[in-house]
Amino acid sequence: MRGVKDGRLKVHTGYFMKFGLGLIVATLFLALTSPSLAQTTILSGTVKDPQDMVVPGVEVTLVHKGTGAERVTISDDAGNYQFTQVTPGTYQVRAELSGFKSVIVDDVRLFVDTPASLDLKFTDIGEVSETVVVTAEQLLNKVDASIGNPFNEIQIRQLPIESRNVVDLLKLQPGVTLDGYVAGARSDQSNLTLDGIDVNEQQTGEAFHSVIRVTPDSIQEFRVTTSNPNANQGRSAGAQVSLVTRSGSNDLHGSAIWFHRNTVTTANDFFNNRVTGDPDLDGKPGIARPRLIRNLYGGSLGGPIAKDKVFFFFNYEGRKDRKESSVIRVVPLAHLGQGSIKYVNTSGEMVTLTQQEINALFPVGINPIAMQALGDAASRYPANDDGEGDGINTGGFRFNAPLPLDWNVYTAKFDFNLSDKHQFFIRGNYQWDNEASTERWLPDTPQPTMWNHPIGLAASHTWAATPQFLNTFRYGLTRQAFSSQGDSGSNAIYFREVFEPLDFTRTLSRTTPVHNFVDDVSWIKGNHSVQFGTNLRFVRNQRQSFANSYDVGVTNFSWYEQSGAVLVQPISDLAESSDRPFRRAMAALIGRLNDYSYNFNFDADGNLLPPGTPSSREFGTEEYEFYFQDTWKVVPSLTLTYGLRWGVNTPVYETTGFQVKPTVSLGEFFKRRQAAAAQGQSLAEEIKVDVAGPHYNKPGWYETDWNNFAPRISAAWNPSADDGFLRVLLGSKGQTIIRGGYGMMYDRIGSALAVFFDLNNTLGFSSSEDLPANFYNITNRPAPLFTGYDMNLRGLPGVSEPDKLVFPLSKPADNARRIESTLDDTLVSPVNHVWNVSWGRELPGGLFVEASYIGRRGRNLMAQRDIMAINNLVDPKSGMDWYTAGTQLAKLYENDTPIENVPAIPYFENLFPDRSGLIELSQILYGTDWFTYAGPLNATQQIYALVTDFNGPDWTYLQHMLQNWANPIVPYPYYHPQYGTLNTWSTVASSDYHGFTLSARERYKDHLTVDFNYTWSKSMDNASGLQNAAAFAAGYILNPHRPDDSRSVSDFDVRHMINANWLWAVPFGKNRPFLSGMNPWAEAILGGWEFNGIFRWNSGLPNTSNPFDAGYWATNWNVAAAGTRIRHLESSPTKSGDHPNLFADKTYAYQSYRNAYPGETGDRNVLRLDGYVALDFGLGKKFRIPNTENHTLTFRWEVFNATNTQRLGDALSWYGLGYKPYEGEPSPDFGNITNIQGSPRVMQFGLRYDF
Secondary structure (H helix, E strand, C coil), rough: CCCCCCCCCCCCCHHHHHHHHHHHHHHHHHHHHHCCCCCEEEEEEEEEECCCCCCCCCCCEEEEECCCCCEEEEECCCCCEEEECCCCCEEEEEEEECEEEEEEEEEECCCCCEEEEEEEECEEECCCCEEEEEECCCCCEEEEEECCEEEHHHHHHHCCCHHHCCCHHHHHHCEEEECCCCCCCCHHHHHEECCCCCEEEECCCCCCCCCCCCCCHHHHEEEEEEEEEEECCCCCCCCCCEEEEEECCCCEEEEEEEEEEEEHCCCCCCCHCCCCCCCCCCCCCCCCCCCCEEEEEEEEEEEEEEECEEEEEEEEEEEEEEEEEEEEEEEEHHHCCCCCCCEEEECEEEEEEEEHHHHHCCCCCCCCHHHHHHHHHHHHHCCCCCCCCCCCEEEEEEEEEEEEEEEEEEEEEEEEEECCEEEEEEEEEEEEEECCCCCCCCCCCCCEEEEEECCCEEEEEEEEEEECCEEEEEEEEEEEEEEECCCEEEEEEEECCCCCCCCCCCCCCEEEEEEEEEEEEEEECCCCEEEEEEEEEEEEEEEECCCCCCCCCEEEEHHHHHHHHHHHCCCCCCHHHHHHHHHHHHHCCCCCCCCEEEEEEEEECEECCCCCCCCEEEEEEEEEEEEEEEEEECCCCEEEEEEEEEECCCEEEEECCCEEECCCHHHHHHHHHHHHHHHHCCCCCCCCEEEECCCHHHEEECCCCCCCEEEEEEECCCCCCCCHHHHHHHHHCCCCCEEEEEEEEEECCCCCCHHHHHCCCCCCCCCEEECCCCCCCCCCCCEECCCCCCCCCCCCCCCCCCCCCCCCCCCCCCCCCCEEEEECCCCCEEEEEEEEEEEEEEHHHHHHHHHHEEEEEEEEEEEEEEEECCCEEEEECCCCCCHHHHHHHHHHHHCCCCCCCCCCCCCHHHHEEEEEEEHHHHHHHHHHCCCCCCCCCCCCHHHHHHHHHHHHHCCCHHHHHHHHHCCCCCCCCCCCCCCEEEEEEEEEEEEEEEEEEEEEEEEECCCEEEEEEEEEEEEEEEECCCCCCCEEEEECCCCCCCCHHHHCCCCCCEEEEEEEEEEECCCCCCCHHHHCCCHHHHHHHCCEEEEEEEEEEEEECCCCCCCCCCCCCCCCCCCHHHHHHCCCCCCCECCCCCCEEECCHHHHHHHHCCCCCCCCCCCCCCCCCEEEEEEEEEEEEECCCCCCCCEEEEEEEEEECCCCCCCCCEEEEEEEECCCHHHEEEEECCCEEECCCCCCCEEEEEEECCC
16 A cells, blocks of 8 residues: 555544544535535636737626526736636626726637636727627637537437437547547546536446436536546546536426337348348248337426526436347257267267267266256257357357336426525436346346336535635435346256356345535635635445345356366367367256355354345445645636645445455465465465454455545646747637646545455355365266256255354365455555647637547556466476476477477476375376376376376366375465465556547537547556456456566557537528528428437457467466467458358468467457447428417437448357367357447437427
């Protein structure tokens, strides 16, 4: 931990709660004596006279055009004026000084979190009562270096947004990927606020996901700051997203909407069309297009309750979907259910083993109940798509799965202009949604559902004590609440990679209230605008989960002895391409549950609860942030903004006593274990867990990080020239903007880690007991028979139920290779260094162009790693480590070296002088000493024989055998005696991002709005995972001893992106440039048309499903390493051939790899998927209602993915390698792609009534 010695500083939650309550009291006191606003902006400028001399003492008035609210300030000695904490909206700015005609700038549009500059100039001498009206020009950010564009309510309302989800527009910003990664930041680190109040998903941190759904008609505008926010923004290091709810005004306005989608105007999925036969019996080949019936409806109303004083706004939006989605599942082929297995032999011929032949080859024989279950599955779900399955014994079953949806969301807001100095608003949101949470697993299995019912409240009070001193206070409650109903309430029993009868999703209910207190103070002093404030969040995560309430039983081919090699040993002519297909099918037909685990839940007193009982937890954290910043207008053309933000978060804790942690610091343990292995020693210290956290007045899961100081600095310079080349280059009147800045920001560690630990830790109040790998074989130690999907697993050999919990607890040191997860207590706050430089230029006709360079350097980022990673033990005599010796052995084996030609490798000779245990093992297994068949063998040869004749090139299993049977001179040389793998989250990852963006914004009168941006970027890291990732999933560093082996382009790296959106009022008809005087009939036909659209193109993402090794686990006990290319290879996604594939020539691709050597991670993110492209557009016709003022009816036709471009996606059915892929043939499903990116073309029709 940076700057804090372990054990020196231990602050518990009680202290934080007292500290937090004190801050709340102080904040409330300040709020009652000062003002508060929602998310705001700044307007500043300089006042000059007709001779361009600065004018002090000018009264500048800012008037909100909707509500009439006024603010007044006086220009200083340098002629500068400034309004801080201004509510976004449309304003009139008025400058008054005796001796000059007043200057009025009308329709000044101020956007949230977008500082604007507006210089005012007196042009005529005269009376104050006389006025000169000036039309507002495009206002640009000439104050700081923050990057990001605002979207106003017209864009929000009129752009064709799929699902009318406002946050989808955030992905149109430069540097933002479709998945929500922003300028190299992790997608779970964006910060969303609605009216200044936190609306983030506190556990999963989903990208651009607001707990409160915001609809286009409820939002006035928003801005996403993609890089370099000022010190007044924080919480996390990703994008800062500010949304503002609409308010009522002095005029009564309202709207009503209805949009409809229908199956007849949608296109079918590419993979549905290519299905053979007529599986849905509709008389047409393939599977019919998924059903889509959607009706979206709602309305809004806003206006005055008391003119200039009290205003209201209300919005409702509902949506009903009766739609389907195309899905594909793996199913057994018919012959498997009849007791026969097929494979390809070494001559390339298809061979069928009958039931009788299988029973003769395998002593355990076929389980008739398993065969019947497989036959029933093959009959009920006949394979119809070769996109899944191996095409030999398994296939794919594709069908359209229903996804019903019913949404309702309500928004209400009341604004009060209490006086010239006091303003107040209150906003409420309520949501009531019922929908399918995911596709049902098979057509006749239960439908997982979700009931989502969050609420949101916000209140804000504003006090303008003086024109120079303002305060913003707000309080908010965002309460997320949902219940997700799973598809199973019984044990998960299935045939691995052959058939799963259910998805085995489990029921989960969660309520997450967040109390948010925010206070911001602004003080203008001369050329300085000082801001300081605080943001306090009190988070609780109350959850009831059935995730660990049922047991698991699997027919797992890789869990048998010798990592499953015993399943193929009787087959002498098995082709490499059929190795895994044969193993999975044989394990299923044998039908014995050789891999099972028990899940246990306990009450707070440690008593074991019955199976099927959920776990109930409440996690909590408190977050305290403070900031100070100063905006200094050095000269009229140069502004510096600098500040400091500091935050401290209590480590997430469990409030009711269900918290445990390891008694050993695992991060430190890993370092000590590494150091010991480098000296030829082992560290086998016992790992225990004990109760922890504030409930027991003990340390929590990790220490508080007090060092989150985040400085920010930026500069904005507006150079100009009077003549010559520089005038052409820079323009005049500050038309060029050069901005740059640097900032430090910290990622937020959310409650996902606590939930991860609670669900995956196998010791504690929710725990599990797993059967170790290789426990069963298919001869004298057969596994229990599968007797049905409803069978009771308790009482099976090798696993037992625990007694009452008595802490501390530990797993036995029995050399069982347990695969488990825990949490590292050496976590620190992940830090991001962000910098950018930009050059912008105003051009004639309302065009603004900006080019920017953005950099990001992330360190101490979150990643998963194996704390018990297999030791890279060094032989002290020779200095050789395991990776070197093992690789030499692997190359000898790879080259089919005869055993008599295997040279002595010092590593093995020195560490394993006594191998009598191996001879004993041989006699146990085979009744003979098979090591002596070639004469006396040295240590290296004897170990080599273990590979060639028994183990195969499973290098981690070889280490297991050497530790258990080869009598090493070092006890426990490779594995910790309690664990094979102990996965943790740690702050050990790093990343680097560099990007260039080019943006163009056109605002031509009221007729045309165009935003265009291009991004060229590269992101590199050694882990790209998010905090809500599953164990061993994305973000897993396979070899933590050599973490830089995983360094490559990030999972989310997109090299090129183009975004464009536009609103075009076709220039014909009333109040438009052409044919404005048409008669009513012509106007009804030709006038009032609007054409709007969104276009996006990006190059392909990395293919994160890298080809993995032949099931030999070269480096990690649980996770197979990726293959390594031996020649140049690029992906070439293609729809031609037998099946859409990542490669045009999959044989060439397959033969371009070798398997990983010991210690290797293999390739990561080398290949690319197909790029993405989509064009959405909307065509609208506005009709004016006769005999009314400002009443219109608009018809809209919107098309999403108008070109019906269906690029291949990222779902690969199989990507495994054989033993020597460079000499072999791929399996039929190698590299097959089974999905598309995005969705097929969809049309939507709508009506909108406005008044």
